[in-house]
Amino acid sequence: MSFASLKSQRQSKASRSYVTSKDNAQEPHSTTIPKVIHSNDPETPTPSNECTVYHGTPENVEMRVSATSGRGLWAKKLIKAGSIIISLRPHSFALGSQYLDSHCSTCAAVPNSGLLRCTGCRTVWYCNATCQTNDWLLHRLECSALRNWAKSAPSKNLSVPSDAVRCLGRILWQKRQEGFDSSWSKEIDALQSHRHYLQPRVVENNTHLAHSLVRYLGLSSPRELSKFGILSAGDLTDLISRFVTNTFALTSPSLTPVGVSVSPLVALFNHSCDPGAVIVFPRSSRKPTEEPQMQVIALRDISPNEEILTSYVDTTLPRSLRQAALKETYDFTCQCEVCHHDNKIDSRESIWCPKSCEGMCPAPSDESEIYQCVKCRAVVTATESIMDSLRVGQEALEKATSIQDTGQSSMLNTKHIHVILVYVLTDLNKALQLTTNIIPILVSAGLTPSCHPLLALIGLHKSLLLFSFSADMSQDLLDEAIRTSAKHYMGLSALLRDGHPVRAVALAELGKLLAVDEPRPATSPLANVSFPPSGPPRLKAAYKTLVHARHELMIGFGRDNDGGELGRNIRETLVSLEKELGVWTQGIHNTVQDALNSSRK
Structure with missing residues (x-):
């Protein structure tokens, strides 16, 4: 699994759309060093949507307005790490096309007993008749749109519109059903639009998305959108x-x-690049009929009157890539401490000391000529060589990711198993060979495990090894996957705080790999000296790792959720390991007792 694609932030997987170019209008830019202005302050800026009442706002949180970051949410009292700040069902959601036949389109679950397919569109699936009935009010409109789209699709691979198009369609249908003056519709309309300063590439993408939406709704022109409350091109632009x-x-x-x-x-x-809270879908199991539940979880203790900040981008990326992503999608420059702590080495852009003193140096770039170890002040001399390695690593990451995506796409777009094996294994083996060759080059250049692009390549290498292991369950592949998983967690631990869900999931994966039955357990006592160990020592390592993982999951996915579905799964694995270790310990005890009894005879 690759966690670089994680976006529990506001980033769509949208296609593209109808958007006007920039004009002279201005909107407040978001930053993350807020000057708090309370709502009763006479100098408080008055947002056009200040009267919007947001359904589901908890009592310990309130909306305030900052002079620098606009609207935001603040804690009214102490919020402890692992607490659920907000829990609600999204206003609207849509499954990715490749998940429509494996997940319920009402609750997003993956049921054990199989799914029921809609006999009309033959595209969406449901857990049971209850889920199908609950979704019918919207799906009766969606069903017809999906059938018409499929009829006009140029190829089988394009017979289903993107999740972005389908989600937008559901939003417009529900706004019409709820009423344009309803609180549900007003909350959608109160979302901030950045249409006045969109980047050219975003304008092009949004224009394509708008055209696709008009076609999906069965309209011949944007003018027919008036029945959805969209009366002008500006309204459509704002919606997108x-x-x-x-x-x-x-x-x-x-x-x-x-x-x-x-x-x-x-x-x-x-937003902050060091967020105090995260957004997850843990599946708490308490109210399955209300799933999917989107939850905001506190990663650390949040003080009263402190703004609650999440992250919009992958915070394992270096500052330049984070800032570029934020500028393109949200049009602001982040001012958080992580982005502007110039006197501290960023582990995302770091190399080991050339004198091996265990200190770190900033990774060379075009911004400076002298780089020194912060511990012993040794000067980095091979700057050109290291910069070349960084460039090669970035290119390899992009290429390997592209190959992986192509292979997965082949797997999802065909139902013939022999075709899957030929295309997917060929593509993923190419990507695996690429990561296998490039990672040692970056390591020899002195990059730390948390440095980009090494960390991302290690994460990708791990996911490729896991796929290969599922096809060829060899001891060597399993051991390599375990070592790579440990390196990945080590790199994440240098960047993400204890309990961050990305870090917690990575540790849970490592524990599960250690707990896998070995295809060929080592018999030599020396085998247990290296990592990973073999036999009972490996089970002990798995147990300790999973105990730590469960601790982190309880924070990142909520204590009241018992760590979510993954946390509960880890708890069951721990019980199983306890029994297995108990049997092993009892077996040793019996063997020793038998030996003692024999010596007494």
């Missing part, structure tokens, strides 16, 4: 911009992106 800017990834309990979702209340949280 609000959607793209405020969309969250719908994820599985283990953080795999499976679709898109929209929640106006959760969209109020402002």
Whole structure:
């Protein structure tokens, strides 16, 4: 699994759309060093949507307005780490096309007993008749749109519109059903639009998305959108911009992106590259009929009157890539401490000391000529060589990711198993060979495990090894996957705080790998000296790792959720390991007792 694609932030997987170019209008830019202005302050800026009442706002949180970051959410009292700040069902969501036949389109679950397919569109599936009935009010409109889209599709691979198009369609149908003056519709309309300063590439993408939406709704021109409350090109532009800017990834309990979702209340949280809270879909199991539940979880203790901040981008990326992503999608420059702590080495851009003193140096770039170890002040001399390695690593990461995506696409777009094996294994083996060759080059250049692009390549290498292991369950592949998983967790631990869901999931994966039955357990006593160990010592390592993983999951996925579905799964694995270790310990005890009895005879 690759966690670099994690977007429990407002980033859509949208196609493209109808958007006007920039004009002279201005909107407040978001930053993350807020000057708090309370709502009763006479100098408080008055947002056009200040009267919007957000459904699901908890009592310990309130919306305030900052002079620098606009609207945001603040804690009214102490919020402890692992607490659920907000829990609600998204206003709207849509599964990714590749997950439509494996997940319920009402609750996003993956049921054990199989799914029921809609006999009309033959595209969406449901857990049972109850889920199908609950979704019918919207799906009766969606069903017809899906059938018409499939009839006019140029190829089988394009017979289903993107999740972005389908989610937008559901939003417009529900706005019409709820009423344009309803609180549900007003919350959607209150989402911030950045249409006045969109980047050219975003304008092009949004224009394509708008054209696809008009076609999906069965309209011959944008003018027919008036029945959905869209009376002008500006209204359509705002709708698309609000959607793209405020969309969250719908994820599985283990953080795999499976679709898109929209929640106006959760969209109020402002950004930091060192967030105090995260957005997850843990599946608490308490109210299955209300799933999927989008939850905002506190990663650390949040003080009263402190703004609650989440992250919009992958915070394992270096500052330049984070800032570029934020500028393109949200049009602001982040001012958080992580981005502007110039006197501290950023582990995302770091190398080991050339004198091996265990200190770190900033990774060379075009910004400076002298780089020194912060511990012993040794000067880095091979700057050109290291910069070349960084460039090669970035190119390899992009190429390997592209190959992996192509292979997975082949797997999802065909039902013939022999075709899957030929195309997928060929493509993924190419990507695996690429990561296998490039990672040692970056390591020899002195990059730390948390440095980009090494960390991302290690994560990708791990996911490729896991796929290969599922096809060829060899001891060597399993051991290599375990070592790579440990390196990945080590790199994440240098960047993400204890309990961050990405870090917690990575540790849970390592523990599960250690607990896998060995295809060929080592018999030599020396085999247990290296990592990973073999036999009972490996089970002990798995147990300790999973205990730590469960601790982190309880924070990142909520203590009241018992760590979510993944946390409960780890708890069951721990019980199983306890029994297995108990049997092993009892066997040793019996053997020793038999030996003692024999010696006494």
